Amino acid sequence: xxxxLHDLIPLLALHALESDQVHHVEGYINxxxxxxxxxxxxxxxxxxxxxxxxxxxxxxxxxxxxxERIRHHHASTRVRRRNTNGRTGESNxxx
Amino acid sequence: MFNATTDEYLLVDIAQHSEAAFxxxxxxxxxxxYALARRILRTQTDSEEVMQDVFIRVWNKAGDYDAxxxxxxxxxxxxxxxxxxxxxxxxxxxxTIELDDVALNAASHGSDASEMALDRMMxxxxxxxxxxSDRVVLExxxxxxLSQSQLAARTGLPLGTLKSRARSALQRLRAQFEELV
Numbered sequence: 001x002x003x004x005l006h007d008l009i010p011l012l013a014l015h016a017l018e019s020d021q022v023h024h025v026e027g028y029i030n031x032x033x034x035x036x037x038x039x040x041x042x043x044x045x046x047x048x049x050x051x052x053x054x055x056x057x058x059x060x061x062x063x064x065x066x067x068e069r070i071r072h073h074h075a076s077t078r079v080r081r082r083n084t085n086g087r088t089g090e091s092n093x094x095x
Numbered sequence: 096m097f098n099a100t101t102d103e104y105l106l107v108d109i110a111q112h113s114e115a116a117f118x119x120x121x122x123x124x125x126x127x128x129y130a131l132a133r134r135i136l137r138t139q140t141d142s143e144e145v146m147q148d149v150f151i152r153v154w155n156k157a158g159d160y161d162a163x164x165x166x167x168x169x170x171x172x173x174x175x176x177x178x179x180x181x182x183x184x185x186x187x188x189x190x191t192i193e194l195d196d197v198a199l200n201a202a203s204h205g206s207d208a209s210e211m212a213l214d215r216m217m218x219x220x221x222x223x224x225x226x227x228s229d230r231v232v233l234e235x236x237x238x239x240x241l242s243q244s245q246l247a248a249r250t251g252l253p254l255g256t257l258k259s260r261a262r263s264a265l266q267r268l269r270a271q272f273e274e275l276v
Contacts (some may be wrong), residue, residue, distance in 0.1 A: 010262040015180050016236040016243050040165045043173055045269040049237045050172040051218035053134045055126035062143055063121060067114070069147065070154045074112055 002028055006035060013042035102167035103160075110158035117154055124168075125150070127211075128175045135179040135238055141186065145179045152178075180240040214276070221271035229264035236261060 005028040011017050012025045029035045102123070108116030128149055132142035152174055160170050222230060235241050235249070243261070247254050 007258055007262070010265050011236070011243050011258060013265075014233075014236045014261060015177055016241065016246070016261070018242055018244060036164065040163075040169075041269075042265060043165050043169045045265045046176075046237065047166075047169040047172045048218040048221065048268055048272055049233060050127065050131045050176060051168075051215045052222045053127075053130045055212075055215070056130035056133055058125050058129040058143070058146060059139075062146055063118075063125070066121065066147060066150050067118065069151060070114065070117060073151070073154065074114075 001032070001034070006038075009035060009039050010042050013039060013046045103162060106153075106157040106160045106167060109154060112154075117150075120153065121150060124171055127215075128171065131172065131175050132179045135176075135183055135240065136186075141182055142179075145175065145182055148178050149175045176237070183240040217272055217275040221268055221275055224271045225264060225267055229260065229267060232257065232260050233264050233268065 005025050008017060008021060008025045009029070012022065012029075017025060029039045102120065105116045105120045105123075109120060125146065129142060129146055132145040132149075133139070136142050136145065149171070153171070160167065164170070165173075222233070225233070232246070235246050236243070241249065243254060243257055246252075247257050250257070252260070
Protein backbone atom coordinates (compact mmCIF):
# COMPACT_ATOMS: atom_id res chain seq x y z
CA UNK A 1 0.00 0.00 0.00
CA UNK A 2 1.26 3.46 -0.90
CA UNK A 3 0.34 5.44 2.23
CA UNK A 4 0.93 8.83 0.67
CA LEU A 5 -1.43 8.16 -2.25
CA HIS A 6 -3.85 6.24 -0.06
CA ASP A 7 -4.27 9.27 2.21
CA LEU A 8 -5.26 11.39 -0.78
CA ILE A 9 -8.27 9.23 -1.69
CA PRO A 10 -10.77 11.30 0.37
CA LEU A 11 -9.53 14.48 -1.31
CA LEU A 12 -9.85 12.88 -4.73
CA ALA A 13 -13.46 12.03 -3.87
CA LEU A 14 -14.00 15.68 -2.90
CA HIS A 15 -12.41 16.77 -6.22
CA ALA A 16 -9.97 18.85 -4.13
CA LEU A 17 -6.62 17.61 -5.37
CA GLU A 18 -4.30 19.63 -7.56
CA SER A 19 -4.52 18.44 -11.15
CA ASP A 20 -0.99 16.99 -11.12
CA GLN A 21 -1.94 14.77 -8.15
CA VAL A 22 -5.16 13.45 -9.65
CA HIS A 23 -3.43 11.31 -12.25
CA HIS A 24 -1.20 9.63 -9.63
CA VAL A 25 -4.03 8.86 -7.22
CA GLU A 26 -6.32 7.60 -10.00
CA GLY A 27 -3.54 5.34 -11.25
CA TYR A 28 -3.07 4.00 -7.75
CA ILE A 29 -6.80 3.33 -7.37
CA ASN A 30 -7.04 1.60 -10.72
CA UNK A 31 -4.19 -0.74 -9.83
CA UNK A 32 -5.25 -1.50 -6.26
CA UNK A 33 -8.57 -3.27 -5.52
CA UNK A 34 -8.51 -2.26 -1.87
CA UNK A 35 -8.04 1.38 -2.82
CA UNK A 36 -10.94 1.05 -5.28
CA UNK A 37 -13.24 -0.10 -2.48
CA UNK A 38 -12.12 2.77 -0.25
CA UNK A 39 -12.56 5.27 -3.07
CA UNK A 40 -16.10 3.98 -3.69
CA UNK A 41 -16.85 4.36 0.02
CA UNK A 42 -15.67 7.98 -0.02
CA UNK A 43 -17.59 8.75 -3.21
CA UNK A 44 -20.76 7.49 -1.55
CA UNK A 45 -19.96 9.62 1.49
CA UNK A 46 -19.23 12.73 -0.56
CA UNK A 47 -22.57 12.19 -2.32
CA UNK A 48 -24.20 12.86 1.06
CA UNK A 49 -22.91 16.42 0.74
CA UNK A 50 -24.68 16.78 -2.61
CA UNK A 51 -27.82 15.46 -0.96
CA UNK A 52 -27.79 18.20 1.67
CA UNK A 53 -28.81 20.70 -1.01
CA UNK A 54 -32.59 21.05 -1.33
CA UNK A 55 -33.84 19.77 -4.68
CA UNK A 56 -34.46 22.56 -7.14
CA UNK A 57 -36.67 22.10 -10.16
CA UNK A 58 -34.85 23.13 -13.34
CA UNK A 59 -36.65 25.24 -15.95
CA UNK A 60 -38.92 23.02 -18.05
CA UNK A 61 -37.47 24.54 -21.23
CA UNK A 62 -34.19 22.88 -20.30
CA UNK A 63 -35.73 19.42 -20.54
CA UNK A 64 -37.07 20.23 -23.98
CA UNK A 65 -33.62 21.39 -25.10
CA UNK A 66 -31.98 18.30 -23.60
CA UNK A 67 -34.33 15.94 -25.41
CA GLU A 68 -33.75 17.81 -28.66
CA ARG A 69 -30.01 17.51 -28.16
CA ILE A 70 -30.06 13.77 -27.55
CA ARG A 71 -32.38 13.22 -30.52
CA HIS A 72 -30.04 15.23 -32.71
CA HIS A 73 -27.03 13.43 -31.28
CA HIS A 74 -28.66 10.04 -31.78
CA ALA A 75 -29.60 10.88 -35.35
CA SER A 76 -26.05 12.06 -36.20
CA THR A 77 -24.58 8.92 -34.65
CA ARG A 78 -26.88 6.76 -36.77
CA VAL A 79 -25.91 8.65 -39.94
CA ARG A 80 -22.19 8.34 -39.10
CA ARG A 81 -22.62 4.62 -38.43
CA ARG A 82 -24.52 4.14 -41.68
CA ASN A 83 -21.84 6.02 -43.62
CA THR A 84 -19.09 3.98 -41.97
CA ASN A 85 -20.93 0.74 -42.72
CA GLY A 86 -21.48 1.91 -46.29
CA ARG A 87 -17.78 2.56 -46.77
CA THR A 88 -16.93 -0.78 -45.18
CA GLY A 89 -19.44 -2.45 -47.48
CA GLU A 90 -17.90 -0.82 -50.56
CA SER A 91 -14.41 -1.90 -49.62
CA ASN A 92 -15.62 -5.44 -48.94
CA UNK A 93 -17.23 -5.55 -52.38
CA UNK A 94 -13.96 -4.52 -53.93
CA UNK A 95 -12.01 -7.32 -52.24
CA MET B 96 -36.97 -2.93 -23.53
CA PHE B 97 -37.74 0.02 -21.28
CA ASN B 98 -37.82 -0.86 -17.59
CA ALA B 99 -38.73 1.85 -15.12
CA THR B 100 -37.94 0.04 -11.89
CA THR B 101 -34.43 1.05 -10.84
CA ASP B 102 -31.76 3.51 -11.85
CA GLU B 103 -29.50 0.61 -12.83
CA TYR B 104 -32.10 -0.68 -15.28
CA LEU B 105 -32.65 2.81 -16.61
CA LEU B 106 -28.94 3.15 -17.34
CA VAL B 107 -28.96 -0.19 -19.18
CA ASP B 108 -31.82 1.11 -21.32
CA ILE B 109 -30.19 4.52 -21.81
CA ALA B 110 -27.05 2.77 -23.01
CA GLN B 111 -29.32 1.28 -25.72
CA HIS B 112 -30.42 4.85 -26.44
CA SER B 113 -33.92 4.55 -25.03
CA GLU B 114 -35.32 8.05 -24.97
CA ALA B 115 -38.10 7.01 -22.57
CA ALA B 116 -35.55 5.69 -20.08
CA PHE B 117 -33.53 8.88 -20.42
CA UNK B 118 -36.60 10.99 -19.78
CA UNK B 119 -37.49 9.01 -16.66
CA UNK B 120 -33.91 9.26 -15.40
CA UNK B 121 -33.90 13.00 -16.12
CA UNK B 122 -37.21 13.53 -14.32
CA UNK B 123 -35.95 11.55 -11.36
CA UNK B 124 -32.59 13.26 -10.93
CA UNK B 125 -32.55 16.61 -12.70
CA UNK B 126 -33.70 18.42 -9.56
CA UNK B 127 -30.76 17.11 -7.54
CA UNK B 128 -28.22 17.85 -10.28
CA TYR B 129 -29.62 21.32 -10.89
CA ALA B 130 -29.66 22.10 -7.16
CA LEU B 131 -26.02 21.10 -6.79
CA ALA B 132 -25.02 23.13 -9.84
CA ARG B 133 -26.87 26.20 -8.52
CA ARG B 134 -25.32 25.74 -5.07
CA ILE B 135 -21.84 25.74 -6.57
CA LEU B 136 -22.22 28.16 -9.47
CA ARG B 137 -25.11 30.38 -8.34
CA THR B 138 -26.06 31.47 -11.84
CA GLN B 139 -28.82 29.94 -13.90
CA THR B 140 -26.85 30.12 -17.15
CA ASP B 141 -23.85 28.23 -15.80
CA SER B 142 -26.09 25.73 -14.01
CA GLU B 143 -28.01 25.01 -17.19
CA GLU B 144 -24.72 24.48 -19.02
CA VAL B 145 -23.71 21.97 -16.35
CA MET B 146 -27.07 20.22 -16.58
CA GLN B 147 -26.70 19.77 -20.31
CA ASP B 148 -23.13 18.50 -20.01
CA VAL B 149 -24.06 16.07 -17.25
CA PHE B 150 -27.10 14.59 -18.94
CA ILE B 151 -25.46 14.39 -22.36
CA ARG B 152 -22.71 12.47 -20.62
CA VAL B 153 -25.33 10.18 -19.07
CA TRP B 154 -26.77 9.63 -22.54
CA ASN B 155 -23.37 8.85 -24.04
CA LYS B 156 -21.72 7.02 -21.15
CA ALA B 157 -24.52 5.15 -19.40
CA GLY B 158 -22.87 1.90 -20.46
CA ASP B 159 -19.74 2.85 -18.49
CA TYR B 160 -21.56 2.76 -15.16
CA ASP B 161 -20.07 0.03 -12.97
CA ALA B 162 -22.17 -0.99 -9.96
CA UNK B 163 -19.03 -2.38 -8.30
CA UNK B 164 -17.74 1.19 -8.06
CA UNK B 165 -20.77 2.63 -6.29
CA UNK B 166 -24.42 3.53 -6.58
CA UNK B 167 -25.97 5.30 -9.55
CA UNK B 168 -26.55 8.34 -7.34
CA UNK B 169 -22.85 8.50 -6.44
CA UNK B 170 -21.89 8.06 -10.10
CA UNK B 171 -24.26 10.79 -11.25
CA UNK B 172 -23.46 13.26 -8.49
CA UNK B 173 -19.71 12.73 -9.01
CA UNK B 174 -20.15 13.66 -12.68
CA UNK B 175 -22.31 16.64 -11.68
CA UNK B 176 -19.90 17.83 -9.02
CA UNK B 177 -16.83 17.53 -11.24
CA UNK B 178 -18.58 19.30 -14.11
CA UNK B 179 -19.80 22.15 -11.88
CA UNK B 180 -16.44 22.61 -10.15
CA UNK B 181 -14.64 22.58 -13.49
CA UNK B 182 -16.95 25.32 -14.78
CA UNK B 183 -16.47 27.24 -11.54
CA UNK B 184 -12.69 27.00 -11.70
CA UNK B 185 -12.78 28.03 -15.34
CA UNK B 186 -14.88 31.08 -14.61
CA UNK B 187 -13.62 32.03 -11.16
CA UNK B 188 -15.61 35.24 -11.50
CA UNK B 189 -18.40 34.14 -9.30
CA UNK B 190 -21.65 36.01 -9.75
CA THR B 191 -23.31 37.67 -6.81
CA ILE B 192 -26.73 36.08 -6.90
CA GLU B 193 -27.41 35.09 -3.32
CA LEU B 194 -28.33 31.58 -2.41
CA ASP B 195 -31.53 32.95 -0.84
CA ASP B 196 -32.67 33.97 -4.30
CA VAL B 197 -32.29 30.40 -5.35
CA ALA B 198 -34.06 29.15 -2.25
CA LEU B 199 -37.07 31.34 -3.07
CA ASN B 200 -37.47 29.41 -6.27
CA ALA B 201 -36.93 26.05 -4.66
CA ALA B 202 -39.67 23.57 -5.29
CA SER B 203 -40.13 20.04 -4.22
CA HIS B 204 -39.43 17.94 -7.28
CA GLY B 205 -42.43 15.88 -8.19
CA SER B 206 -40.44 12.78 -9.04
CA ASP B 207 -38.25 12.87 -5.93
CA ALA B 208 -39.16 9.53 -4.38
CA SER B 209 -39.90 9.55 -0.67
CA GLU B 210 -36.88 7.37 0.13
CA MET B 211 -34.61 9.77 -1.73
CA ALA B 212 -36.23 12.69 0.05
CA LEU B 213 -35.67 11.02 3.39
CA ASP B 214 -32.01 10.39 2.53
CA ARG B 215 -31.63 14.05 1.65
CA MET B 216 -33.16 15.12 4.91
CA MET B 217 -30.93 12.79 6.90
CA UNK B 218 -27.84 13.88 4.96
CA UNK B 219 -28.58 17.52 5.80
CA UNK B 220 -29.11 16.62 9.43
CA UNK B 221 -25.89 14.61 9.55
CA UNK B 222 -23.98 17.58 8.14
CA UNK B 223 -25.59 19.89 10.69
CA UNK B 224 -24.52 17.58 13.48
CA UNK B 225 -20.84 17.85 12.58
CA UNK B 226 -18.60 20.19 14.50
CA UNK B 227 -18.25 23.51 12.76
CA SER B 228 -14.55 22.97 12.02
CA ASP B 229 -15.42 19.76 10.13
CA ARG B 230 -18.35 21.32 8.33
CA VAL B 231 -16.37 24.34 7.21
CA VAL B 232 -13.66 22.15 5.68
CA LEU B 233 -16.11 19.92 3.82
CA GLU B 234 -18.20 22.82 2.53
CA UNK B 235 -15.18 24.79 1.35
CA UNK B 236 -13.73 21.81 -0.49
CA UNK B 237 -16.96 20.46 -1.92
CA UNK B 238 -19.16 23.49 -2.58
CA UNK B 239 -16.64 26.30 -3.01
CA UNK B 240 -14.38 24.29 -5.27
CA LEU B 241 -11.24 25.05 -3.32
CA SER B 242 -8.31 22.70 -3.75
CA GLN B 243 -6.56 21.43 -0.64
CA SER B 244 -3.74 23.93 -1.19
CA GLN B 245 -6.14 26.84 -1.58
CA LEU B 246 -7.95 25.89 1.61
CA ALA B 247 -4.66 25.45 3.44
CA ALA B 248 -3.66 28.94 2.35
CA ARG B 249 -7.01 30.36 3.44
CA THR B 250 -7.09 28.70 6.85
CA GLY B 251 -3.37 28.61 7.61
CA LEU B 252 -3.65 24.90 8.37
CA PRO B 253 -0.75 22.69 7.31
CA LEU B 254 -1.63 20.46 4.36
CA GLY B 255 -1.22 17.32 6.45
CA THR B 256 -3.67 18.57 9.06
CA LEU B 257 -6.14 19.59 6.41
CA LYS B 258 -5.87 16.21 4.73
CA SER B 259 -6.59 14.30 7.92
CA ARG B 260 -9.37 16.73 8.92
CA ALA B 261 -11.12 16.23 5.58
CA ARG B 262 -10.81 12.46 5.93
CA SER B 263 -12.10 12.33 9.50
CA ALA B 264 -14.89 14.83 8.74
CA LEU B 265 -16.13 12.57 5.94
CA GLN B 266 -15.95 9.54 8.20
CA ARG B 267 -17.95 11.35 10.88
CA LEU B 268 -20.51 12.54 8.32
CA ARG B 269 -21.03 8.98 7.15
CA ALA B 270 -21.27 7.67 10.70
CA GLN B 271 -23.84 10.33 11.65
CA PHE B 272 -25.86 9.58 8.53
CA GLU B 273 -25.86 5.83 9.17
CA GLU B 274 -26.96 6.40 12.72
CA LEU B 275 -29.89 8.49 11.52
CA VAL B 276 -31.23 6.18 8.81
